[in-house]
Amino acid sequence: MATEEVNKPPSLPSYPEMILKAVEGLNDQNGSNKSSISKYIESNYGDLPAGHSALISHHLNKMKQSGELVFWKNNYMKRDPNAPPRRGRGRPPKPKDHHISPEATVLSAARPRGRPPKDPNAPPKPPKVKVSSGTGKPRGRPRKMARPTGGLDGATATAGTTTPSGKPRGRPPKENASFTEVISVQQ
Template sequence: MATAAAEEGNGAYPEMIMEAIAELGEGGGADKAAISNYIESKQKDLPPDHSSLLATHLDRMKENGELLLVDGNYTKPASSTLAKRGRGRPPKPKPELAAGAEVPSPRPRGRPPKPKDPLADAVAKVASGFPRPRGRPPKADRAADSGTSAAVVGVKRGRGRPPKVKPALVAEAV
């Protein structure tokens, strides 16, 4: 019988606490001992760990913002008090738009492109004569333009620094 009352009282602790504060503390609230005495006078079958359960529920209700602890007395928060602010920096207030004004589109990501001058592009094409392909010209075209051929050049050189030329040894006849 006591366990059924304890289980029933466990779920109703926040309700009993709010009722006790409403009855006891009209303006200044009620302290923990007054709340405990009020609940004990109203409820006959309380669990043996009533004081620890009451302390736990009072702390939990204080953290959730359901109760305020002012000068050791628990009170109900006024409806005009501000809600508890969350973590982090609050968002910037958005400017209000006039009636009929369009919402500006957000800026695109990245660097904006340089403004193009169509006249400058046309002048550059005429000055160059014809458009050249991009990049460095191939080696074969460069060798043909210089007037020398690959056969005249001779032996193909390898990579890196060429070896040091050693003087030829002269064999002495005996």
């Protein structure tokens, strides 16, 4: 047993403690980057676990999200104690009112959902009177008039295809090219 205690490496502090000591020890004005923090920890604490680089990345991200460290221009630095607390993304939640009186809860619970029913004892409402616009014309778009069947100057209109001037309306119909078969007779 004595040999096991001698070979046992001294216990390491937690990664957040080592990272904070590294940032304080490096004491850079603009903060310290991940590689300098890692080198500082490797030089001061001898035996580190095999996944040291993954562990330091994980703990740096965790400390950044919790607000212990500030990440700015690819460097980590300690948070200013006078700085306001960091706000999360999105809209802040509504404040919960813990000082609600018991009468308010009784009133809100007694009131049913939806529109209240009409009072059967209420007098009937007077009928609505239509108000005219004063111009004498009906409201809205005027109705379509029926199309005249005959032309104005005597030109006959078949199903509304010609105008009073005798010209057909619209695009002229395509002309069908008549094909003639050419049979060559071989002798």
